[in-house]
Amino acid sequence: xAKRIDIGSLSAYYGKFKAIEDISMTVEPxxxxxxxxxxxxxxxTFLRTLNRMHEVAAGAHVEGKVMLDDEDLYAPGVxxxxxxxxxxxxxxxxxxxxxxxxYDNVAAGLKLNGRYKKSELDAVxxxxxxxxxxxxxxxxxxxxxxxxLSGGQQQRLCIARAIAVEPQxxxxxxxxxxxxxxxxxxxxxxxxxxxxxxxIVIVTHNMQQAxxxxxxxxxxxxxxxxxxxxxxxxxxxxxxFSNPSVQATEDYVSGRFG
Amino acid sequence: MTATTTLxxxxxxxxxxxxxxxxxxxxPAGIALGAAAVGVxxxxxxxxxxxxxxxxxxxxxxxxxxxxxxxxxxxxxQAKDRFATSMVWVAFLLAVIPLASLIWETVSRGIKxxxxxxxxxxxxxxVTIQPGGGVYHAILGTLEQVGIATLISAPIGLLTAxxxxxxxxxxxxxxxxxxxxxMTGIPSIVAGLFILSxxxxxxxxxYSGLAGAMALSILMMPVVVRSTEEMLKxxxxxxxxxxxxxxxxxxxxxxxxxxxxxxxGITTGVMLAIARIAGESAPLLLLxxxxxxINGNPFDGAQAGLPLFIYEQWANGNEASYDRxxxxxxxxxxxxxxxNLVARGIARWKAPQHR
Numbered sequence: 001x002a003k004r005i006d007i008g009s010l011s012a013y014y015g016k017f018k019a020i021e022d023i024s025m026t027v028e029p030x031x032x033x034x035x036x037x038x039x040x041x042x043x044x045t046f047l048r049t050l051n052r053m054h055e056v057a058a059g060a061h062v063e064g065k066v067m068l069d070d071e072d073l074y075a076p077g078v079x080x081x082x083x084x085x086x087x088x089x090x091x092x093x094x095x096x097x098x099x100x101x102x103y104d105n106v107a108a109g110l111k112l113n114g115r116y117k118k119s120e121l122d123a124v125x126x127x128x129x130x131x132x133x134x135x136x137x138x139x140x141x142x143x144x145x146x147x148x149l150s151g152g153q154q155q156r157l158c159i160a161r162a163i164a165v166e167p168q169x170x171x172x173x174x175x176x177x178x179x180x181x182x183x184x185x186x187x188x189x190x191x192x193x194x195x196x197x198x199x200i201v202i203v204t205h206n207m208q209q210a211x212x213x214x215x216x217x218x219x220x221x222x223x224x225x226x227x228x229x230x231x232x233x234x235x236x237x238x239x240x241f242s243n244p245s246v247q248a249t250e251d252y253v254s255g256r257f258g
Numbered sequence: 259m260t261a262t263t264t265l266x267x268x269x270x271x272x273x274x275x276x277x278x279x280x281x282x283x284x285x286p287a288g289i290a291l292g293a294a295a296v297g298v299x300x301x302x303x304x305x306x307x308x309x310x311x312x313x314x315x316x317x318x319x320x321x322x323x324x325x326x327x328x329x330x331x332x333x334x335x336q337a338k339d340r341f342a343t344s345m346v347w348v349a350f351l352l353a354v355i356p357l358a359s360l361i362w363e364t365v366s367r368g369i370k371x372x373x374x375x376x377x378x379x380x381x382x383x384x385v386t387i388q389p390g391g392g393v394y395h396a397i398l399g400t401l402e403q404v405g406i407a408t409l410i411s412a413p414i415g416l417l418t419a420x421x422x423x424x425x426x427x428x429x430x431x432x433x434x435x436x437x438x439x440x441m442t443g444i445p446s447i448v449a450g451l452f453i454l455s456x457x458x459x460x461x462x463x464x465y466s467g468l469a470g471a472m473a474l475s476i477l478m479m480p481v482v483v484r485s486t487e488e489m490l491k492x493x494x495x496x497x498x499x500x501x502x503x504x505x506x507x508x509x510x511x512x513x514x515x516x517x518x519x520x521x522x523g524i525t526t527g528v529m530l531a532i533a534r535i536a537g538e539s540a541p542l543l544l545l546x547x548x549x550x551x552i553n554g555n556p557f558d559g560a561q562a563g564l565p566l567f568i569y570e571q572w573a574n575g576n577e578a579s580y581d582r583x584x585x586x587x588x589x590x591x592x593x594x595x596x597x598n599l600v601a602r603g604i605a606r607w608k609a610p611q612h613r
Binding site: 095 | 427494496497498499500501502503504505506507510511514515518519
């Protein structure tokens, strides 16, 4: 079920502004790929091009190819809504739906997209919450609002919501940056579990986190403010943090940047 | 004037210079009482007939005394703070006094003939100079006219707001926003004249509750659009993105995520818009015409309405009619008040829960 992503010379624009330029890389299935780089280098923009969330912003468009196994996500006739069901996403700030209970939050992706039997939904909700390591904490209060949970629990609820629709790929945009260290560890452990089933791409500002959770790491950088962000290199995480092939990467990961 | 006290000098040494004499907690209240007393005193001695003059003198004294006393005891910065605070209090009182006096006047005069008979009977066969009669036909008319106006303008207003916030960009959205702004400024008599010339004079229909409701909906629509727009803008974009990321189409995201999140505020906005048009009398005068007997059919023939009824009774110019006008005014105020309370209740009930 996990899929390989092949990105071929991809550029993304906000109106006339080119945010990322000519990025090509391969994301391996059933592994964690981390994106690191300074603020504004286009990591998040790039991530959002992988499930066609980039074009939600006004005036945003993309050039290039994103191949999910053999399918080009940007080929004419591809429905972005269907793409997002295949490539799930977890956001920086936990964003459970405030009008919905914990149960309804997890079931939202299914409920809003079709009709399911109550028993089917029950099974999916339990499986997803267990998958997100949240089941034991919330199983007695599934009908309470999701916004009553702590920040870390809310983020795991959002992960459960994302995996409930059984995507092939899970994109995570700084999923721990709004959380405390204990919740962060919980999410990182969860990422380790999830990579057995999913292809995971995670954007992070925390280099220790990238080193801890990822198999491969991609370093992005931009020449100057106002210039498009570029992929500097992608390699095994171990190599990026010990012996990268580009000097800029070494400067960044060792803290000598700028 | 009032006695000023300073706190007992502190025992500790004030090496940091952080101790300062403060006025006691009751000082503002004391100054206010003193100012009121002096204001009344000056008013009586100088023989000023208007109580408003007394009050203004007292208010002025209160602001000045607060500043002066605070400046001598507490220092300049505190005095400025007290000055601003006392100005806010005076402004608050100035705003509340007319409101309170209006409600008091209406209740005390309106309660006289307001009873079950008044609420359940029409003016059919009642000679205007005699007491008796009732407001039932006007309540019925107002409910029907306001109800129809809401049925017309709430869906249109809601859809317009959804278009503007969720879809609208470019020239069309700008044009719609502009015309909504223009509509907000339309005087009610102009809306009435518009429907009069279009519906009654050009298309040849007769006076009816429906004609009044159409004019009212012109007044109501921009209010609904504006308030709904603000409520939809308050929905965090993150929720929309979360929904898109689950592969939910845009229209379903709006229906199932955006609208439920903002439904409390939207309902409040619609209720307040209803409250705003319930008291309009000019369009009713032109289009509903007024009718002393019960006409339950809003689509045919002249009807009554509460604002119109008040106007007619007042125009009659005799005691019995004045009493009926005040009682009807009380009914109208109560109607609007109940709508407001319902709106608040719905807003609280539908607000996203947090525990």
